Amino acid sequence: MTSQPSAPASTDPAGGRRAVRRALVSVYDKQGLEELARRLHGAGVEIVSTGSTAARVAAAGVPVTPVEQVTGFPECLDGRVKTLHPAVHAGLLADSRRPEHLAQLDELGIAAFDLVVVNLYPFAATVASGAAPDEVVEQIDIGGPAMVRSSAKNHPTVAVVVDPARYDEVLAAVEGGGFTLAQRTSLAAAAFAHTAAYDTAVASWFAQQVADQAGAGDDPAAGGPAAPAFAGTTGALVSTLRYGENPHQRAAVYRTGERAGLAGATQLHGKAMSYNNFVDTDAAVRAAADHDAPAVAIIKHANPCGIAVAAPGAGDPVADAHARAHACDPVSAFGGVVAANRPVTRAMAAQLAEVFTEVVAAPAFDDDALEVLTAKKNVRLLVVEPAPREASAQEWRRIDGGLLVQQVDLVDAPGDTPSGWTLAAGPALDDAGLADLEFAWRAVRAVKSNAILLARDGASVGIGMGQVNRVDSCRLAVERAGAERARGSVAASDAFFPFADGVQVLLDAGVRAVVQPGGSVRDAEVVAAVEAAGATMYLTGVRHFAH
Numbered sequence: 001m002t003s004q005p006s007a008p009a010s011t012d013p014a015g016g017r018r019a020v021r022r023a024l025v026s027v028y029d030k031q032g033l034e035e036l037a038r039r040l041h042g043a044g045v046e047i048v049s050t051g052s053t054a055a056r057v058a059a060a061g062v063p064v065t066p067v068e069q070v071t072g073f074p075e076c077l078d079g080r081v082k083t084l085h086p087a088v089h090a091g092l093l094a095d096s097r098r099p100e101h102l103a104q105l106d107e108l109g110i111a112a113f114d115l116v117v118v119n120l121y122p123f124a125a126t127v128a129s130g131a132a133p134d135e136v137v138e139q140i141d142i143g144g145p146a147m148v149r150s151s152a153k154n155h156p157t158v159a160v161v162v163d164p165a166r167y168d169e170v171l172a173a174v175e176g177g178g179f180t181l182a183q184r185t186s187l188a189a190a191a192f193a194h195t196a197a198y199d200t201a202v203a204s205w206f207a208q209q210v211a212d213q214a215g216a217g218d219d220p221a222a223g224g225p226a227a228p229a230f231a232g233t234t235g236a237l238v239s240t241l242r243y244g245e246n247p248h249q250r251a252a253v254y255r256t257g258e259r260a261g262l263a264g265a266t267q268l269h270g271k272a273m274s275y276n277n278f279v280d281t282d283a284a285v286r287a288a289a290d291h292d293a294p295a296v297a298i299i300k301h302a303n304p305c306g307i308a309v310a311a312p313g314a315g316d317p318v319a320d321a322h323a324r325a326h327a328c329d330p331v332s333a334f335g336g337v338v339a340a341n342r343p344v345t346r347a348m349a350a351q352l353a354e355v356f357t358e359v360v361a362a363p364a365f366d367d368d369a370l371e372v373l374t375a376k377k378n379v380r381l382l383v384v385e386p387a388p389r390e391a392s393a394q395e396w397r398r399i400d401g402g403l404l405v406q407q408v409d410l411v412d413a414p415g416d417t418p419s420g421w422t423l424a425a426g427p428a429l430d431d432a433g434l435a436d437l438e439f440a441w442r443a444v445r446a447v448k449s450n451a452i453l454l455a456r457d458g459a460s461v462g463i464g465m466g467q468v469n470r471v472d473s474c475r476l477a478v479e480r481a482g483a484e485r486a487r488g489s490v491a492a493s494d495a496f497f498p499f500a501d502g503v504q505v506l507l508d509a510g511v512r513a514v515v516q517p518g519g520s521v522r523d524a525e526v527v528a529a530v531e532a533a534g535a536t537m538y539l540t541g542v543r544h545f546a547h
């Protein structure tokens with residue numbers, strides 16, 4: 001039986017600091033390379049490099065040893081084999097704390113490396129460019145990750161750097177006498193995170209290719225294309241949060257993927273974002289982004305307490321949308337999160353300054369709006385890049401022992417616009433009425449199911465959210481609106497009415513038109529109730545549950 005030799009503990013009094021004498025540099029992204037090479041050379045470091053990296057270093061007038069000289073083997077197969085050689089990997093994996101490793105290197109005539117600087121072929125960017133499969137596969141780096149993993153495993157001896165943004169830190173360490181063990185460990189952690197993210201992207205792409213090849217209808221259970229056999233994502237810490245949903249829960253926010261999104265938003269002002277702020281801001285930004293016209297959504301506990309678009313011809317559209325969203329439920333708007341789909345203007349800022357608001361999120365803030373809002377100590381101001389409206393975007397939700405993955409719910413089906421609706425009861429609405437009903441339909445999607453939203457003139461006036469039956473949501477929406485605002489309003493329901501009781505509550509309150517998906521076995525009873533009240537009902541054929 002063989003056993004793994006146990007690693008000796010570091011006894012170095014200088015925190016494991018090791019001088020850097022020999023570096024292996026092989027980078028696809030050449031930014032900062034000349035400066036790095038010049039200063040490594042200036043610090044007495046021998047540089048070994050691959051093909052075009054070596055050419056760039058030499059062109060900068062810095063002495064460089066081509067890796068072929070180390071391997072005694074030419075680069076071959078269009079660069080598929082450059083550094084995959086024992087003379088490289090033994091030099092990366094020899095543990096300087098083990099005399100037998102050093103003796104073996106001597107015997108074999110292999111010199112050890114102290115520093116590895118590598119960045120990888122741009123796999124994700126090549127996929128994003130829409131390149132053909134052969135080109136994508138060619139951009140799977142093999143030798144690079146191998147070097148990164150070898151040197152990261154051997155971090156008690158070798159320092160590994162995968163990010164040009166860390167060259168300053170690297171040079172400071174090299175010029176200051178070498179890396180400490182703590183620095184090499186931190187670099188190794190970043191290196192393994194980098195190769196894990198890289199391999200996750202490769203595995204996801206392959207799984208999608210296989211699923212696509214299976215084709216539509218190949219998964220009888222789903223009645224459509226088979227889902228990819230692998231789903232993976234990786235996250236990079238943005239910040240540790242003060243606490244989670246409650247003070248006894250630890251929490252943090254991580255960034256995934258290429259887009260900055262909310263996790264990578266720029267905070268211009270205010271206290272650090274909390275866990276609940278992130279949840280509510282996510283809902284608010286999404287709710288505002290569902291409208292093409294200037295729109296504002298005010299969110300409390302992940303539900304809207306007001307959504308509005310600007311009235312046609314409004315002098316300051318985003319301020320108008322905010323004023324009308326706020327008017328829906330001023331009591332609940334206290335301590336809310338506000339998102340706009342247009343830059344925040346001074347007029348909107350002046351309105352916001354009157355109300356205690358946790359977060360304001362927008363694609364931008366006018367300078368004079370910032371002047372007003374930064375005078376408020378506690379409000380958090382976030383510049384958030386709007387989410388792309390693409391069917392390929394996915395939503396992930398953890399469940400116990402697993403993960404639910406779905407396409408994002410877009411409001412872009414034919415049934416999401418009046419031209420795709422069916423008039424099921426009553427007289428057809430005029431253009432203004434239809435525009436109001438379309439606004440209600442777009443807005444109700446932001447409300448947790450069972451969702452009923454009453455609107456007039458492009459603004460919500462009563463919202464019934466999150467009830468466990470639809471009739472209670474109707475009652476809540478009517479109660480929130482009050483008798484006067486409910487009378488003559490229009491209503492949207494995120495899913496069909498299973499019975500006529502819910503719609504009857506709306507009709508009794510004087511709602512003049514209702515839009516809903518339809519599809520209940522009792523649709524005829526629902527339609528009959530609307531007809532009897534002399535109101536109008538349209539069916540969309542599309543449902544927008546939000547759980």
Ligand SMILES: NC(=O)c1ncn([C@@H]2O[C@H](COP(=O)(O)O)[C@@H](O)[C@H]2O)c1NC=O
Nearest residue numbers: 028050051052053080082083084142143144
């Ligand atoms: N095949 C190999 O042995 C190999 N060794 C290093 N690379 C990669 O080649 C790139 C650098 O090559 P060049 O110096 O020729 O531009 C780096 O991104 C590095 O990760 C390799 N390429 C791909 O696997």
